[in-house]
Amino acid sequence: MRAVLCKSFGGGLSVEEVPQPEPGPGSVLIEVHAAAVNFFDTLIVEGKYQEKPALPFSPGAEVAGRIAEIGDCVDGLAVGDRVMATFSWGGFADFVVAPAESVVRIPDSMEFAVAAGFPIAYGTSHGALEWRARLQPGETLLVHGAAGGVGLTAVEIGKAMGATVIATASSAEKLAVARAHGADHLIDYTTENFRDRVKEITGGRGADVIYDPVGGEVFEQSLRCVAWGGRLLVIGFAGGKIPQIPANILLVKNADAIGYYWGSYRKHRPELVRESFQKLLGWFEAGKLRPHVSHRLPLEEASRALELLSTRRATGKVVLTTR
Numbered sequence: 001m002r003a004v005l006c007k008s009f010g011g012g013l014s015v016e017e018v019p020q021p022e023p024g025p026g027s028v029l030i031e032v033h034a035a036a037v038n039f040f041d042t043l044i045v046e047g048k049y050q051e052k053p054a055l056p057f058s059p060g061a062e063v064a065g066r067i068a069e070i071g072d073c074v075d076g077l078a079v080g081d082r083v084m085a086t087f088s089w090g091g092f093a094d095f096v097v098a099p100a101e102s103v104v105r106i107p108d109s110m111e112f113a114v115a116a117g118f119p120i121a122y123g124t125s126h127g128a129l130e131w132r133a134r135l136q137p138g139e140t141l142l143v144h145g146a147a148g149g150v151g152l153t154a155v156e157i158g159k160a161m162g163a164t165v166i167a168t169a170s171s172a173e174k175l176a177v178a179r180a181h182g183a184d185h186l187i188d189y190t191t192e193n194f195r196d197r198v199k200e201i202t203g204g205r206g207a208d209v210i211y212d213p214v215g216g217e218v219f220e221q222s223l224r225c226v227a228w229g230g231r232l233l234v235i236g237f238a239g240g241k242i243p244q245i246p247a248n249i250l251l252v253k254n255a256d257a258i259g260y261y262w263g264s265y266r267k268h269r270p271e272l273v274r275e276s277f278q279k280l281l282g283w284f285e286a287g288k289l290r291p292h293v294s295h296r297l298p299l300e301e302a303s304r305a306l307e308l309l310s311t312r313r314a315t316g317k318v319v320l321t322t323r
């Protein structure tokens with residue numbers, strides 16, 4: 001089978017023939033039809049991620065396809081099932097072995113390219129907004145990077161949960177994508193001061209919940225426009241700088257700065273993750289979620305796919321297709 005290999009950190013990627021893996025107890029072999037590309041894939045191949053796999057390895061943490069083989073001690077799944085799955089790496093390949101508990105059946109109406117990019121982005125935003133931020137109907141949600149892989153899902157889920165959504169992005173084109181997916185208000189942070197605009201939109205109150213996958217200066221300015229009693233979600237640091245939090249602002253505003261890493265829930269609360277997927281897939285079938293895939297590339301163009309993310313030229317998800 002083919003697999004995209006990283007043989008040295010920062011040394012580029014190649015597509016090579018490798019032996020097809022076999023599922024062990026508690027796992028399944030998936031014939032991959034599509035594999036999603038995530039921002040952390042750009043870090044892991046550079047050796048800059050918090051986990052460093054043994055070389056050589058294939059990047060890719062989420063795929064969609066059909067179950068080709070089932071290992072021992074697996075219940076509830078069958079050969080031929082259409083599924084999506086998540087794991088740490090290994091997804092940029094024709095076949096991949098995944099733990100059965102990380103495999104979820106997908107509706108017949110969900111195409112593989114959409115399903116491949118569904119679990120991490122939508123799982124991240126749903127958990128952040130429901131479990132951690134406790135977003136309520138009628139509240140105001142500010143989403144940074146609102147046309148990106150996770151930001152766009154936060155816009156859709158925020159609307160599904162009954163919030164008024166303010167979206168920020170770096171261009172009119174990206175903001176148009178956010179509007180098409182439900183954003184109520186748009187802010188181009190390259191030409192507008194989003195702190196002032198949020199205050200204007202909310203009548204001086206500020207945003208009840210702020211979803212920040214960017215970090216750096218964006219986070220620092222977000223503290224200035226979070227509402228009294230508001231919640232600021234720390235999702236990631238796509239801007240490259242990890243901010244320092246001035247605790248006095250949290251004190252004065254009775255605000256919460258909330259750290260959130262979806263991946264740890266798979267380990268500590270897997271039942272919560274599965275319940276989340278069932279709700280999200282129900283929203284998808286009801287038409288409340290409309291996943292956006294901006295680029296579909298063949299496996300051989302994995303390097304280009306990573307570049308699209310690192311240079312922020314993609315909106316929604318970038319997906320590699322194998323079949």
